[in-house]
Amino acid sequence: MSRKKISLIGGxxxxxxxxxxxxLKQLGDVVMFDVVENLPQGKTLDxxxxxxxxxxxxxxxxxxxxKDISGSDLVIVTAGLPRKPGMSRDDLLTTNAxxxxxxxxxxxxxxxxxxxxxxxxxxxxxxxxxKNVTGFPANRVVGQAGVLDSSRFxxxxxxxxxxxxxxxxALVLGGHGDTMVPIVRYANVxxxxxxxLLERKYKDKTKAAEVMKAMVERTKMAGGEVVNLLxxxxxxxxxxxxxxxxxxxxLHDEKRLISACAYLNGEFGVTGYYVGxxxxxxxxxxxxVVEFSLDKEEQALMDNSVNAVKKLVEDMGxxxx
Ligand code: TXD
Numbered sequence: 001m002s003r004k005k006i007s008l009i010g011g012x013x014x015x016x017x018x019x020x021x022x023x024l025k026q027l028g029d030v031v032m033f034d035v036v037e038n039l040p041q042g043k044t045l046d047x048x049x050x051x052x053x054x055x056x057x058x059x060x061x062x063x064x065x066x067k068d069i070s071g072s073d074l075v076i077v078t079a080g081l082p083r084k085p086g087m088s089r090d091d092l093l094t095t096n097a098x099x100x101x102x103x104x105x106x107x108x109x110x111x112x113x114x115x116x117x118x119x120x121x122x123x124x125x126x127x128x129x130x131k132n133v134t135g136f137p138a139n140r141v142v143g144q145a146g147v148l149d150s151s152r153f154x155x156x157x158x159x160x161x162x163x164x165x166x167x168x169x170a171l172v173l174g175g176h177g178d179t180m181v182p183i184v185r186y187a188n189v190x191x192x193x194x195x196x197l198l199e200r201k202y203k204d205k206t207k208a209a210e211v212m213k214a215m216v217e218r219t220k221m222a223g224g225e226v227v228n229l230l231x232x233x234x235x236x237x238x239x240x241x242x243x244x245x246x247x248x249x250x251l252h253d254e255k256r257l258i259s260a261c262a263y264l265n266g267e268f269g270v271t272g273y274y275v276g277x278x279x280x281x282x283x284x285x286x287x288x289v290v291e292f293s294l295d296k297e298e299q300a301l302m303d304n305s306v307n308a309v310k311k312l313v314e315d316m317g318x319x320x321x
């Protein structure tokens with residue numbers, strides 16, 4: 001049985017961590033593409049030369065030629081500029097739409113049967129553009145945002161409660177922007193509601209609500225918090241790790257139910273847009289969008305987030321994409 005072929009479009013910060021994680025986990029062979037001459041070759045040579053020490057057999061190679069992605073099973077796209085301090089993700093729309101269009105055209109030509117995970121920002125618009133240009137069926141194009149946003153929310157909850165993050169379940173839905181929707185009601189530690197644990201900790205409902213609100217706000221702004229510290233780019237370890245969780249779900253047909261930017265066909269009352277929702281990921285990509293009832297407040301937040309995604313996609317349309 002041959003190994004899976006995983007192509008990384010973009011060999012920058014996230015692309016580099018992706019390549020290393022794929023090799024360490026032996027998910028398949030890696031081809032890293034970038035437009036910058038020698039960058040993907042250099043990065044992958046460096047990773048490949050650690051194979052003896054890390055004990056992996058995955059082949060990790062770099063290229064500036066799209067034909068080397070031929071026959072990919074999975075494509076992960078990080079091509080595009082990251083944010084700088086003071087920028088919103090949406091400020092990247094013009095530059096990154098141009099890049100994403102060229103990437104999608106190449107993937108359509110050279111890897112027409114692949115499943116694609118899109119990471120580039122502004123995420124919801126970039127996934128939409130990739131799907132429109134490739135014409136891939138919706139199940140084969142998915143965006144990474146919710147796994148990371150949920151992981152950030154879970155991390156803050158674990159720190160606050162002094163518990164292992166492994167026991168925290170926290171779901172973040174909606175667009176990958178400041179309007180994202182952390183679902184407080186279902187956040188739990190091994191089944192025990194986080195709100196109850198906070199109320200017991202502070203013996204005060206108002207204080208517990210304030211602490212939760214602060215964690216929700218920090219989750220929404222978590223990408224910007226890292227950008228402000230790094231100054232020269234955005235988060236890359238955690239976005240890469242999050243995309244790897246999705247890649248594993250697909251490559252190992254795990255049927256994981258995770259938050260993913262998936263195409264909606266009436267689910268959650270939305271048709272024709274990519275939005276962060278609970279989805280089952282398996283060998284066919286997005287195998288199912290899983291609905292559950294939102295309460296009034298959650299629905300209002302979700303509507304607000306969906307409207308932000310719609311506006312972003314409309315802006316992209318006005319730019320000619
Ligand atoms: O959770 C998420 N979805 C994200 C997304 C979390 C953090 C950052 N996220 C976004 O991912 C970020 O806003 C960027 O749009 C992408 C990639 O972030 P990264 O930190 O990896 O950016 P880099 O280091 O600048 O790498 C981008 C690479 C760089 O090497 C460029 O030369 C390359 O993209 N690039 C291209 N590759 C292929 N084809 C084209 N046309 C191209 N143009 C630039």
